[in-house]
Amino acid sequence: MDILSATSRERETYQVELRCSVLWEAALGIAAFTNTPLLDSLERPKSYWDGIRDSFDRDMRDHLDYVEKNNTWKALLQLLHQKDFAALEEFSTYIETLPVNDLKFICVPFVGETSQTLRESAAGGGIEAIRKLKERTKNNPFFPDYIEFICKCEGNELKNHLISVMTGWYEKVIQPNEDQLNKILQADAETKAKMKEKMKPEEFVEWATAGVVYAPEPSVHKVLLIPHYIYRPWNITADIENTKVFYYPISNESVSPEDKYLPSNFLVLKHKALGDEVRMRIVKLLYERSRTLQDITEQLSMGKSTIHHHLKLLRSAQLVNVEDSKYVLKKKAIDSLAKEMDLYFHQGM
Template structure:
């Protein structure tokens, strides 16, 4: 697909690819279990995580504490991207075989081609590079601390931790439900591949993620979409060389594939949001032009708190977004909704 610019020039958009694996679910499960600020927002209730942790060994619980302190779930994901298409035994063997520089370079975050020299310097333990790398990522919630930790870590200790947390979680949490997990991920993967043939790259990303409107960037040639169940309802975004990554929540129908009447959770959310006279009026207004809260309030002749409530519902359904302090209808959201409904009715 190509995108026309106002200048009349054309540029290619990104290529969309899908992969799935129980190891992604394993690493993301570790990330979810150690993300205390967000654990109450996950689909699985807090009681699930409490009961799960009560079944884990003291050693594995200690490793989870280590993950929460140092964000080493990020290292697990980085390594999986580097190794690609492996099982748990291959993962452990590969981590063991990595040289000091290789391991640290892979674990450190990618923040752009022009900063790769800082990533390399930090992996080598160069203090100047570490300081500059941390400074450039200072607005990120955990990158500076994570960069400092990885750069100064003992490689053998880091290897031992990554192997034990990954293999321990896999054996205790993933393996007992491996067949069901693979079935869910594979079902979602296959449904997205089917729709990929019917949608533009931007549309398939928006549909799979439930509303992320990711526009092409000059340095990004590929978008990698990875289905996950454990972190629902959240999308997790990451960057690797030349690639934007979205670990997106699997659809309802992938969890219950034998129920052909099960609708996609995003489809339900959007239709619920649109099933109100006030919200439909707001959508029509925003289809004409972006508007401020004050503008919408004056046109509807309603209280600001009431209008804000309706806008909050539309934003939660990924129908409306905020751009430069004004409310805006997400690009192609209604056209894509019709395609989603058509697919549901015909499946």
């Protein structure tokens, strides 16, 4: 999703903070639902997503199609970072009362301190600033088009859309299970907070996200962790001023803490990902060395779309990464499987 390639920078430390809210869950649910190519890799089955779509009226479906076309889920996440909103009503009022240029400035992605003046000018409709921001984000799969859309769209229409899609999703998907969902998210955040005191920042981030390795960067002073249930098993990464954000998948223990026989969701995903001949072949190829999609398709004499599907499942299980346009096996994740199994067998004993 919205991940910018990191540049080589001098290392320094960072602080880690945790936040949780069903408002994040709503915005991430909208993001997941409208990322159609990714739906088959999510934990919830297709029937769940079909049921959600069937529950919406025509107007809400139109808003979701609009999200999918213009990636306005990103705007919702950007806006949620502005303050700790106590309820949906407060969030909606905030959007409604924001001056249009301020709204657009917040919605335009943060792409570094040196681009803040450009960001402000683009939000005001500056053609040259929009062009330069698009150029600076050209390696991101959706930022250039999203930036142009945000900067050129009619402000009040954008406000109405954001409030309507968030309200519609919240009422249909979040509200029926809001109390239970709040408990699950808070339980996971509390568990992570206790462990944070026992680990160094980098070690903790890797543990909390089940495998994301994030080295310090000079311009990043804080890492913000936000738990989600709806987008499991994926980590979603974002950048805001001075902060790296990881929306991370909650653990199974937070969903059913009383069930000592419930395995970690990532442990299950890893074994499912490895329980296929094609994916095992890919893993061995990547164990030898990092490879491009073209390399893998030629080695296995299979279509790119088929190989891409298998790679997507390996990535969702945190077994494979993409670095410099090549697929890289996370060997530590493979090596730790035996230890994870041992931990599972002994939990609750």
